[in-house]
Amino acid sequence: MKLNKLLGLAAATSFAATMAMAGTSSMDFAAKYEKECQGCHGPIHQGGVGSDLRPKALKKQTREMLVEKIMNGVENTAMPAWNSSFSSDDAAGMIDWLMDWKNTVELTLDLDEVKKTWTKLADVDALAKKYPVAKDGAIKGGEVKNVKDITFATERDASLVDFIDSTNGKVLSRHKAGFAVHVTVTNKANPRYAYSISRSGKLSMFDIGAPGQPTLATVQVGQESRGLAVSPDGKYVIAGNYNPGGAVLCDAHTLEPLKAFDTSRVIDPDGQIGPSRVASLADTPYGPYFAMALKDGGHTYIIDYSKEGFPIVGDIPNIGKILHDAFLNEDEGEDFG
Template sequence: MPKVTFQPFRSTLMAATMLICFQAVARADDAALTSSQFADANALYGTHCAACHNGDRLGGMGPALLPESLTRLRGSMLNDVISNGRAATQMPAFDQVLNKTEIDLLASWLRQPLSETPSWNMANIIDSHTVFVEPNQLPVKPKFTADPLNLFTVVEAGDHHITILDGDTFTPLDRFPTRFALHGGAKYSPDGRFVYLASRDGWVQMYDLYSLQTVAEIRVGVNTRNVAVSDDGRYLMAGNMLPHTLVLLDARDLRPIKQIPVDGDHGQSSRVSAVYTAPPRQSFIIALKDFPEVWEISYADTPQPVYPGFVHNYEANMVEALDVQYGPFPVRRIRLDDGLDDFFFDQDYRYLVGAARNGRDGQVINLNIGRKIADIALEGMPHLGSGITFEYQGRPVLATPHLKDPKISVIDMESWETIKVIETLGPGFFTRSHENTPYAWVDVFFGPNKDAVHIIDKRTLEIVKTLRPEPGKVAAHVEFDRSGTHALLSIWDDDGAVIVYDANTFEEIKRLPMKKPVGKYNVFNKITYSEGTSH
């Protein structure tokens, strides 16, 4: 069967403000526009932007143009993108079309919220669903000889592509375009065959790693945080910032099953910070932005489908599988004294660790009994989502970087006491390791030493090596191969690279040029929930 080429943004019209869509942020000092200015800006948008982004600013061929979905361009950067465009995208330069006053006005207008909260209902979701290749037409075996469980999905944010990398030879097998502002965290089906990708603009894409082609896509919201895959491979759960909903999908072809409003007790609703899979619990865990609650949604009591999975028996089982009855997916609300951000779980998914909104500590929640059992000293905004676990002197520990402080905190996961604080050259973003290596790798993402990466001996909790792979450029996000013998590191730059290191000697093995490779995700480590990587 011929390969389907996925081209989500092809257009003969100018893709005005394409990059603005995902990367602008509202500034507190932006003055409200007068009615005349608002009308002028609205006319500019209608002339230059609506063809790609729709008149309602909710996105079309181009992404949504809303403050909630525009997160990174600060200050004059938004104006600069409108003026100069962006390389390797369809965003053109408008400095010859609009004058400075018009550009400034349009930029300010794009930062204004809509008069009404955007909606994206089940009818919208269903209408957006496209299946490019029917699952029963996919091959049973991979089209390549590489180990399918040692592949890496590399997210290249510089030009919005994914590279599928052979983890044995470190050679690319495929490179394909994605939706803009793709969330870094790729998620896999339990057998490792399919990878699911979510964009901030609400699109979810399903890609087959055996035949190297896109299978399906769907838009689940206007601004989406991430997706999670059930441990049995049946379901995909997406969490939205806009609208305030969760969306449950059939993982076989992304067909929508259910939209769940995230509503509180008194008519208020909440944005979703993140969705996680808790395999031993057969449930999804939901982090909420606006309520002091954690939600757990179980799929354990739903009927088992006739069709057992994607990899085998397509022809025999596909028709029967489509008739599976879904439900009921009960919501369990765990009420807390304080809101939590950025979750971390122990390996058994009995304990949830979250950073408290007060910025001074963390909280440990026992999910079995549904309440807080301990506080942890975690000031400095810990990035728990990229923490790791390992055994230290016979006890399980959690190691997490901090987004504001130059340190790594090591926490005893039995007493919940801080064992050690490891001083670093600056605040970090990612900590990574593997069961088969005695070392943990930590970046120094923020500050003047952003090009440094520390290597910590897990046996002594001491820094034994500091690398500077590309002076002056951000070095971040290490991910190990299946065996733990190689560590892959990203240079976060449009002229960046993935660098392969020997995990024992720390010597560079290979350097692969890439366009801002913000994340790399090994199939085996992800589907086995390795203690050295994020889940």
């Protein structure tokens, strides 16, 4: 009996010490969450790949359990152990911050605000005239024979996009393109142009047919972004946002923003109204359509980019919760998964 009391007292003392140390942490919890956590747990802590971290969900577990998960990770999930960069008081402090967090700022996607961030960095037409690229991608007199031989690599933590000659492995150029560059795609109709989107919401356009693969233009489409797609006709590029939720459609020749699709108020599979992130975007071979998956909304919008105003002409509901990625069954022409 005495042993049980001693063990209980020791456990309580250890736990109390862990909680007390939360006040000694110098960690910037908001900044740490933004950089390391929100990609999986969401900008408003609603979960996704990771679990729901809002106060109501966290209260279902003890503080000791939560600290343990931060420090040692969770088996069979994407949650890693953070004990190499968190001390116990950092972990306890993060729990305190999460428990007290309130979503006091509701952001909505505003096209006028996005337009203000558009920046032209080079003359697209002048470069195309000076350094012509044939329809098959052949570059006249360039250090690379064909733009299709140029491979992209994203250096996530360095915030860089690298262009590499795939025939010999030579790095041709490296460009700053926003924090945690997430996706880089080419314009299939005009493969001299490439686009990247960073997690910090920076959309960039490059001319890979010109020496040095210069950045042609940039635009800040949001605070937190993920997906990217280019229309098969080469006229439009669309970028998806986590925060503020939605997508921005731009002119693929200039990168000028043309329309914003706001998803700050959508109905989710449980019938609740709230914001939804947009993780996956796809250009479809079946018609002049972009497919835009609402990650938290559980449905997919179909956007017709051939019509004036780029209307949403389809809404496929009740697909499921947390729509993170997609693929097209191009052989059958029927499935979007």
